[in-house]
Amino acid sequence: MIKRSIRVLRKTATVAAAVAAVVVGAVGFGLGGVQAAEPIKIGTFLAVTGPASFLGDPELKTLEMYVEQVNAAGGVLGRPLELVSYDAQHDAKKAVTFVKRLVEQDKVDLIVGGSTTGTTMAVIKLVEEAGVPFISLAGAGVIVDPVKKWVFKTPHTDRVAVDKIFQDMKARGLTKVGLFAGSGGFDKSCHKNALELAPGKGMTIVADESHGKGDTDMTAQLTKIKNAPGVQTLLYCGFGAPTSIVAKNYKQLGMTIPHYQTHGSASMKFIQGADGAAEGVRLPAAALLVVDQLADSHPQKQVAGAYKTAYESRYNDSISTFGGHAYDGLFIAVEAIKRAGSADKEKVRAEIEKTNNFGEAIGSCSSRDGRLFRGLAAQGNRLKPTFCFLPHCGGGSRRGVRPGSGFRVAMDRPERGARGLVHPHPNLPPSRGKASCPSGDCPGLRPRPGGGAAVDPVTLRRLPLPRRRGNKFCRGGPCRAR
Amino acid sequence: MLAEFLQFLFSGVTVGAIYALVGLGFSIIFNSSRVINFAQGEFVMIGGMATVFLMGGGLPMPLAILLAIVIATAVGIALERFAVEPARGASVVTLIIITIGASIFLRGAAQVIWDRNFHSMPPFTGDRPIEIAGATILPQGLWVLGCTLLIVVGLRVFFRHSLTGKAMLAASYNPLAAQLAGIDTRRLLLISFALASGLGATAGILIAPIALTYANVGVMLGLKGFSAAIVGGLGNPMGAIAGGLVVGIAEAMTAGYLSSAYKDAVAFVIILAVLFFLPNGLFGRPGGEAP
Numbered sequence: 017m018i019k020r021s022i023r024v025l026r027k028t029a030t031v032a033a034a035v036a037a038v039v040v041g042a043v044g045f046g047l048g049g050v051q052a053a054e055p056i057k058i059g060t061f062l063a064v065t066g067p068a069s070f071l072g073d074p075e076l077k078t079l080e081m082y083v084e085q086v087n088a089a090g091g092v093l094g095r096p097l098e099l100v101s102y103d104a105q106h107d108a109k110k111a112v113t114f115v116k117r118l119v120e121q122d123k124v125d126l127i128v129g130g131s132t133t134g135t136t137m138a139v140i141k142l143v144e145e146a147g148v149p150f151i152s153l154a155g156a157g158v159i160v161d162p163v164k165k166w167v168f169k170t171p172h173t174d175r176v177a178v179d180k181i182f183q184d185m186k187a188r189g190l191t192k193v194g195l196f197a198g199s200g201g202f203d204k205s206c207h208k209n210a211l212e213l214a215p216g217k218g219m220t221i222v223a224d225e226s227h228g229k230g231d232t233d234m235t236a237q238l239t240k241i242k243n244a245p246g247v248q249t250l251l252y253c254g255f256g257a258p259t260s261i262v263a264k265n266y267k268q269l270g271m272t273i274p275h276y277q278t279h280g281s282a283s284m285k286f287i288q289g290a291d292g293a294a295e296g297v298r299l300p301a302a303a304l305l306v307v308d309q310l311a312d313s314h315p316q317k318q319v320a321g322a323y324k325t326a327y328e329s330r331y332n333d334s335i336s337t338f339g340g341h342a343y344d345g346l347f348i349a350v351e352a353i354k355r356a357g358s359a360d361k362e363k364v365r366a367e368i369e370k371t372n373n374f375g376e377a378i379g380s381c382s383s384r385d386g387r388l389f390r391g392l393a394a395q396g397n398r399l400k401p402t403f404c405f406l407p408h409c410g411g412g413s414r415r416g417v418r419p420g421s422g423f424r425v426a427m428d429r430p431e432r433g434a435r436g437l438v439h440p441h442p443n444l445p446p447s448r449g450k451a452s453c454p455s456g457d458c459p460g461l462r463p464r465p466g467g468g469a470a471v472d473p474v475t476l477r478r479l480p481l482p483r484r485r486g487n488k489f490c491r492g493g494p495c496r497a498r
Numbered sequence: 499m500l501a502e503f504l505q506f507l508f509s510g511v512t513v514g515a516i517y518a519l520v521g522l523g524f525s526i527i528f529n530s531s532r533v534i535n536f537a538q539g540e541f542v543m544i545g546g547m548a549t550v551f552l553m554g555g556g557l558p559m560p561l562a563i564l565l566a567i568v569i570a571t572a573v574g575i576a577l578e579r580f581a582v583e584p585a586r587g588a589s590v591v592t593l594i595i596i597t598i599g600a601s602i603f604l605r606g607a608a609q610v611i612w613d614r615n616f617h618s619m620p621p622f623t624g625d626r627p628i629e630i631a632g633a634t635i636l637p638q639g640l641w642v643l644g645c646t647l648l649i650v651v652g653l654r655v656f657f658r659h660s661l662t663g664k665a666m667l668a669a670s671y672n673p674l675a676a677q678l679a680g681i682d683t684r685r686l687l688l689i690s691f692a693l694a695s696g697l698g699a700t701a702g703i704l705i706a707p708i709a710l711t712y713a714n715v716g717v718m719l720g721l722k723g724f725s726a727a728i729v730g731g732l733g734n735p736m737g738a739i740a741g742g743l744v745v746g747i748a749e750a751m752t753a754g755y756l757s758s759a760y761k762d763a764v765a766f767v768i769i770l771a772v773l774f775f776l777p778n779g780l781f782g783r784p785g786g787e788a789p
Contacts, residue, residue, distance in 0.1 A: 226759050232708060235506075236753035257712055269627075
């Protein structure tokens, strides 16, 4: 009897839920269709405070500033943007709570947020079920690998960075790497990728050291690396204060092997913190950081410069790539809404997916020609672009990669888009649609027309095709096959 | 071989000295109140951050350092006056929880008042590494060791020969008897907080040129300092010094000769082992006593 009544109850509940869903759906549809002046709600959850606040703080500031700006210019499709923001700190549980609130209570149209990989991963299931377009600002490749229907991300990944670094090492004839990593999420992921990518790139890891969270001295580990037999170069994976400490300890020990770090170190703080010890450290980073030094003709000069001016004058703080990721996320969304002609979630999602040659990009992979990662070397008091990495996610070849998902996949598959270029000129000539070499044409670097065919749609691995065509590199002059 | 060993030793001793200074703060407060002050790491942070920002404001380094120690001490006194003192009758666990709350508050306040970035501080005297038998140590490392030594000697003199120091010892042995003898134990508690926060700030300033400083720098340093105090025997300041050096050297040697992956684990294994065989720490006597 009891059992039966429970069953009945359950059935009733199911029916009720179904009815409710239909009603809510209809109401939602009605609202979207009728009230055109309703604000478009963009939800965000960032690590505004807490240990990851160096990410969330500039991200939120950027979003706030540009939402204001877009609204002042008349909004999108005649509707104002409304930013609904929660501070999830570096806490996956909070992120889940807030995303639930964004989806169910605030009924946002899309979400741009998630400062860290941990908070992003925690909410993926939620947004997938709710069907809300979600552009993450976190780093690790695992977010979009495997591909999820509603999830996108803007920053380049550790995998891309390591790949680029290995390319540069190889070009300099360095193959025996002393690997050193911290214990944070990014550090570990970068470390793992370095171990994975090394064999394929012809690199040998001859030393593999790590340090703990909050460590103050790494001379012991560096001494081991220094004394490792055959070691030719040092690669440090990490971010925050340890990056500077490593540089200082490196100098203290009188080490001379070429020193590489990742985009985790790509900020002025790294150089200031190292107190002169960062001299000569090489690292890949977004062009945003060196926008002052870009040639006027550089495609990112104008946008990145405008962002820098706006941000710095408003907040009296120096820019970081993290804010750039938020800028990209917001404008990828805005452009997608414009193209979709409505804030309808499915349409917007489809448009985000089609994003290609995104013209506004600052810090991420979606830029016009994909030329975002620049090789920087610390010189004196500033980062100087001394070598540059050419398109790792460039141009038109992406769209066809996998119907409807090229954009996000491409960013995390450097092995596909990677065509390493190293040349000594600090500034590159402009290029549209095709990557360029400083002098002469570089046919191998053109996006492969319909390049998507080269990729297995299931595994996303590159298929054995007439490949190697793109694998050329040039050094200041005409290209040579490697 | 020797050069390698020396390098690990220098690294361990420098870091260990900082752990020791932080551990000292734990011990001093524990002595006077039986409370483990988990905000101790935040004094380390305040010392470093205040110095950096005062110097950024144009003050010469010695003045900035002095002022930073004064600020940290004032914060320590305020913590005692407004958070610990009002809850004086409460259980020790309650007081410990209050200090944890205070540490979170101080970290947050530092992020708001200063900022969330990390900052470097110029070393006191040059950054040219000094080479000894193939190993190198920074002049700042010598500063750390020298200042730690000075502080240890100073504290010993204070506890052995000054009336206040003796009163603090007496109160730690037996608070009731000390009170009956006319010692104002409440004032002593205040003094111990002032002393501990001043020591923490000093540690923070000494390490800042080596390890940088940021709003969360105190979290791990505080934990390591706590480990140092436990290893040495809670409540025994000289034990905290020894404990700090043991933890620091063990970490460096593990990273150097075993694997850096086990570095932190080994430090904690040592703590467990010490507590297992010597429940009162290396130098502690039952109940935790001062030298």
